[in-house]
Amino acid sequence: MADTVNLDALIPREDFLAVEGVDWAGSAGKADASRTDLTKGESFCATLRKPDFQRETAAWTPEAVRDFIAGFVDGDLIPAAICWQSPARLTFVIDGAHRLSAVMAWLCDDYGDGEESIKFYNNVIPDAQKDRRKDARTN
Numbered sequence: 203m204a205d206t207v208n209l210d211a212l213i214p215r216e217d218f219l220a221v222e223g224v225d226w227a228g229s230a231g232k233a234d235a236s237r238t239d240l241t242k243g244e245s246f247c248a249t250l251r252k253p254d255f256q257r258e259t260a261a262w263t264p265e266a267v268r269d270f271i272a273g274f275v276d277g278d279l280i281p282a283a284i285c286w287q288s289p290a291r292l293t294f295v296i297d298g299a300h301r302l303s304a305v306m307a308w309l310c311d312d313y314g315d316g317e318e319s320i321k322f323y324n325n326v327i328p329d330a331q332k333d334r335r336k337d338a339r340t341n
Contacts, residue, residue, distance in 0.1 A: 211322030264337030
């Protein structure tokens with residue numbers, strides 16, 4: 203198993219043809235998102251989805267997650283995430299799922315073994331993932 207942080211639980215997968223979520227984002231949707239929009243319970247976060255064909259969000263090492271979050275906090279230039287809003291008003295992440303998931307992990311302190319991950323993986327979090335979480339966590 204690679205030494206990567208599994209953030210796959212933070213953005214749910216969905217089929218492009220999904221019809222659930224109608225009116226979650228409002229009639230016009232949002233042109234951009236702030237970091238508070240990426241917290242659980244916010245309407246934008248509730249509509250965020252990864253297309254079912256996207257790879258698992260588990261390719262970054264703990265150091266890559268930590269460095270990305272440090273750059274985000276320091277105001278470094280962060281490449282844009284590319285999203286598409288479906289007719290069902292779901293916001294699909296076409297490019298940038300790792301970046302968005304890293305910010306979400308930092309905001310909710312879930313680097314693969316937090317509340318969302320525990321639910322997603324039915325309380326079965328490997329010890330190695332717990333160790334990577336410690337390595338990825340930033341202060």
